[in-house]
Amino acid sequence: MRNLTVWEIDVPMKHRQDAARKGVHVFTGLAENGHEAIAAAVRACEIAQLHAMTGQPIPAGTSRGAWSARGLRPDWELQWDRAEKKQIVL
Numbered sequence: 378m379r380n381l382t383v384w385e386i387d388v389p390m391k392h393r394q395d396a397a398r399k400g401v402h403v404f405t406g407l408a409e410n411g412h413e414a415i416a417a418a419v420r421a422c423e424i425a426q427l428h429a430m431t432g433q434p435i436p437a438g439t440s441r442g443a444w445s446a447r448g449l450r451p452d453w454e455l456q457w458d459r460a461e462k463k464q465i466v467l
Contacts, residue, residue: 381407383442383465384414389456402455407442411462419457421446 385405392398404421408414425435425446437445 379409381409381442384408384411385463385465386414386418386460387463388418388460390453391456393452393454400453402446402449402453404444404446405465406444411464414462415457415460417444418446418460420444422449422455425449 383405384407385403388402388404390400390402404418406414406417406421408417421444426449428435429449429451435445435447435449437447
């Protein structure tokens, strides 16, 4: 049986036209380790972007530990190379 843990992935972001505007997009979900957590967050973001580009609603996680990417803004750029992973202890 897989040993899943809750992870938080904090991805710095910046506005595409105004470099002074910065923030962090937070993803959470279940994964075996930090590497898989970042991969799951990237996947969730890519799926959300594809849905947004085709005019479809961005899917919400289907379960409590599912990864999703709600609240993405097309005028902001996520800086995945600076993403930080944190294991959440419940």
